[in-house]
Amino acid sequence: MSAEALPKAQGALRTLAAEHPGGAIAAIVLCAIALAAVLAPLFAPQDPFDLTSFDVLDASLPPSWLEGSDARFLLGTDAQGRDLLSAILYGTRISLTVGLLAVVIAAAIGIPLGLLAGYAGGGIDTAVTRAADIQLSLSTLMTAIIALALFRAGFGGEGLSRFAVPLLAVVIGLAEWPYLARTARAATQVEAAKDYVRAARALGASTRGLLWRHILPNIVSPLIVVATTQIGGAIMAEAALSFLGLGMPVTKPSLGTLIRSGYDLMFAGAWWVTILPGLVLIVLLVSVNVLGDALRDALDPRRPSG
């Protein structure tokens, strides 16, 4: 069965480009952003995490197209004199890292649980579904806020900033697992009733082999759709947490931290420190969501969008 999945995926990508030009554009924009973020150390003008590479005397300089700018700083500088272009590139790196890590963690918990619940049914199914429902009604963001707030209250701002990236990924990943579990469960229930699963079971396949080798490859499509949307959710959650001061520290700013630290300057006229990272964040999130919607239409035709 898994051999068939590949041409199916290629066909889906072609459908995506033909029927959802918006989705294709979003995919290209995302690739460009990801590439810029990954290669940032190669071409960013400075290392914004290295406190010795910038000078507070350069603080709050406007972008190059405005009066009073400095040719060294294309997008201007923040309150510490950090080059904003470099800060945005590195901040995007952090946002993407946390977003992807969080979804990997969510998938590592949610997909096995969903497969098991959908296949085994009974008590396991009830337990997983109940746990997912409770977690979902608490909402990703609220769960993450409470977890990080308690961490900060217990270990102080220092402890929080030292472990910010893994901590954010774990907290957001733990908060997001139900989405993947639910999708995996529903898709598994549909697949489990099909003839090929019965045939494999009759031939003596173990439950584990059945789940991983037969069912999982056939439910990849809806999982990809949900995972894409969840990456968007995780990036937004990271930005929100950092904006609240519960995420990345000022010394290692993500896009959310930049927006927060620039916010105080906005009333002094230095709008760029907030608005420019904000625009990048919005482009990132819109692309992920548009791509997610297009993927849903292309890969999962049964479910209408919306």
Added chain:
Amino acid sequence: MRGVVAGLSFAARRLGQAALVMLAILVIAFAVRAALGDPLREIMGEAVPEAERAALRHKLGLDAPWPVQLARYLGGAVQGDLGTSTIYKRPTLAVILAKFPASFELVLGASLIVLLLSVPAGIYCAVRPRALGARLVLALSVLGISIPVFLTGIFLITVFSVWLGWLPAFGRGETISLGPWETGLLTPDGLKHLILPALTLSSIMLPLFIRLVRGAMLDELGHDYVRTARAKGASPLRVWLSHALRNALLPLAAVGGLQVGTLIAYTLLTETVFQWPGMGFLFLEAVTRADIPLITTYLVFVGVLFVVTNTLVDVVSLMLDPRIGLEGRG
């Protein structure tokens, strides 16, 4: 008669569950306090001799075994005593309740905006799915979902406060005390301060509710009873509003009620952007200054909100559709 009995037993069981959940939340809050807060250090600092510390510990009952302390905490909680804030030196519950009106009025304003816009927009998108306007609304709602709520707030402040100078960017403005309730809804200044925060908060809920109304309406419009009503000669408007919308409200009420956690989180973000003196703003202050009693009381308060809303949603669902309770019983 059987239906009434079944309904009552459903309600009783639901209340029992709610009480259990509350107990669990209180136990968690107690555990957090025990793990994170050292009341002695907050009261007397580090440089006090051990003998004196032990004396105070005994006086405060902190040397008792933890089940005794838990029982005392629960006993206090039942009477509304959840501890004393280390920042404000007042009972935590009073501190939080004093901030409740601000948050409530913000949510009220946002909900009004969401209600007034999402129902007509959602119906329109369901009834005329191919119209340009419907596509535009849906495209805008993808954009709305993608913009983090704090950025919406910042953009609104940039345009309406910094550039145009029309609306205030911070705080609640002038308020009037109605007994314990401090309201900003009765002064022109208070209302002016409410506009931007309420718009910001509604911007994130609006796309979700438009999609919900649209989805629920699409489901209902496909049913036979809608066709029957049309065949009978009912006007389209009547079919949409009094037939389809009424039935679409049930899933809406359920999903809307379950969004309470999301709503609290977004309110917290909005309050931070606008320095709106509500509970979320207070909570972040408590976190920054490590006021453990205040933090745990906030968590308990959020838990209460949560349990009350979910119980209400279940009861309302039962009232709108009596089959639910009977199914749940079986």
